[in-house]
Amino acid sequence: MPPRRNEITIGALAARTGLAHSAIRYYEEEGLVQPERTATGQRRFLRSDIRRLSFVMIAQKLGFPLARIRKLLTALPDGRTPNARDWAKISAEIRSDLDARIAELEALRDKLDGCVGCGCLSLDKCALYNPDDSARKLGNGPRYLMGDSSADID
Amino acid sequence: MPPRRNEITIGALAARTGLAHSAIRYYEEEGLVQPERTATGQRRFLRSDIRRLSFVMIAQKLGFPLARIRKLLTALPDGRTPNARDWAKISAEIRSDLDARIAELEALRDKLDGCVGCGCLSLDKCALYNPDDSARKLGNGPRYLMGDSSADID
DNA sequence: ATAATTCCTTAAGTTCACTTGAGGTCAAAG
DNA sequence: CTTTGACCTCAAGTGAACTTAAGGAATTAT
Numbered sequence: 001m002p003p004r005r006n007e008i009t010i011g012a013l014a015a016r017t018g019l020a021h022s023a024i025r026y027y028e029e030e031g032l033v034q035p036e037r038t039a040t041g042q043r044r045f046l047r048s049d050i051r052r053l054s055f056v057m058i059a060q061k062l063g064f065p066l067a068r069i070r071k072l073l074t075a076l077p078d079g080r081t082p083n084a085r086d087w088a089k090i091s092a093e094i095r096s097d098l099d100a101r102i103a104e105l106e107a108l109r110d111k112l113d114g115c116v117g118c119g120c121l122s123l124d125k126c127a128l129y130n131p132d133d134s135a136r137k138l139g140n141g142p143r144y145l146m147g148d149s150s151a152d153i154d
Numbered sequence: 155m156p157p158r159r160n161e162i163t164i165g166a167l168a169a170r171t172g173l174a175h176s177a178i179r180y181y182e183e184e185g186l187v188q189p190e191r192t193a194t195g196q197r198r199f200l201r202s203d204i205r206r207l208s209f210v211m212i213a214q215k216l217g218f219p220l221a222r223i224r225k226l227l228t229a230l231p232d233g234r235t236p237n238a239r240d241w242a243k244i245s246a247e248i249r250s251d252l253d254a255r256i257a258e259l260e261a262l263r264d265k266l267d268g269c270v271g272c273g274c275l276s277l278d279k280c281a282l283y284n285p286d287d288s289a290r291k292l293g294n295g296p297r298y299l300m301g302d303s304s305a306d307i308d
Numbered sequence: 309a310t311a312a313t314t315c316c317t318t319a320a321g322t323t324c325a326c327t328t329g330a331g332g333t334c335a336a337a338g
Numbered sequence: 339c340t341t342t343g344a345c346c347t348c349a350a351g352t353g354a355a356c357t358t359a360a361g362g363a364a365t366t367a368t
Contacts (some may be wrong), residue, residue, distance in 0.1 A: 009344080010344090017278065020327075021328070023326065026325070026326060040333080040334060040346090041346065042335090045343075054280070058282045061282065066324080091266055099263070108215070115241075128239060139194060164314090164315075176356070176358080177356065179316095180356060184355090195315085195316060196316075196364075220354080260348090310368085312365100313367085315364065316364085317361090318361085320360105321358070323355100324354100327352080328350085328351075329351095332364105334345075334355085336343080337341085337342080338341095
């Protein structure tokens, strides 16, 4: 069964996007694409999935986890592939996210500058280690949240 | 055997830093601290390890992986815990790293701005997806690098 | 002396975004 | 019609930074 006009195989999609076959299958598992199947079980993607996966790749490059990207995609009416108009809307969200990350890093940099020469490196006094700001999503896996250690250090 | 004057147990160190016991043991495995052992095998840390681990936590917050932090620490003469002078030296390195990350995000943001309204989202034309810049260390695990997909998309 | 903590080790699980491999089926080309 | 290549499905591995669990041993408190 040869691919029909507007359908493409996983190999073609891989060639077009530069993604590995395995990655595309993984994206399917994650609900980012939903190919049909032929009678014998082979995947048949839509041509528009090239654009769809391009969007995924771009969003990833912007630092979004797949879960978030899936949400962005499913937020579109009937899970459509984003077009120019959608893109304008989505990009606003992306932009503010990006801005927030930049601001976070800049704040960190400023604190660092303030701390040079201080060298205290103690958790209760150092501006660099302040558990109050919720900026601790760097790194993955479970995280232990600091309690309120009182008392002096060292 | 009660902890001696300048020695503390893992529990005390955990309380002081807010780290879990398991995290501290893991840091030992990773060579970030090297506690002594009592005759019965319990760990005895130095008081200065509180400061040492504080440094680790701060550096982590700045986005450094443990491997890098270990290097920073071992670069100090005889693996000393960093003091004010060391900190000034190390912070220069950290600062440039931070600056680079900020610049990277800003570049991305500018591209995003340029792309809104374009909406092409095609890999060969979109400024947002340009595999040439080596800014792709986001995300972990093995990565497939894009080949030179020629041909038009969609 | 006994109960309650604290500490120990080792092994396996977690998340994310995939890859790699084994073993088998299907389709396009000679 | 057979070979080659494309495709399929699991299962398990990768790396970072840990956590959780199981099953003991040692220390501290009562």
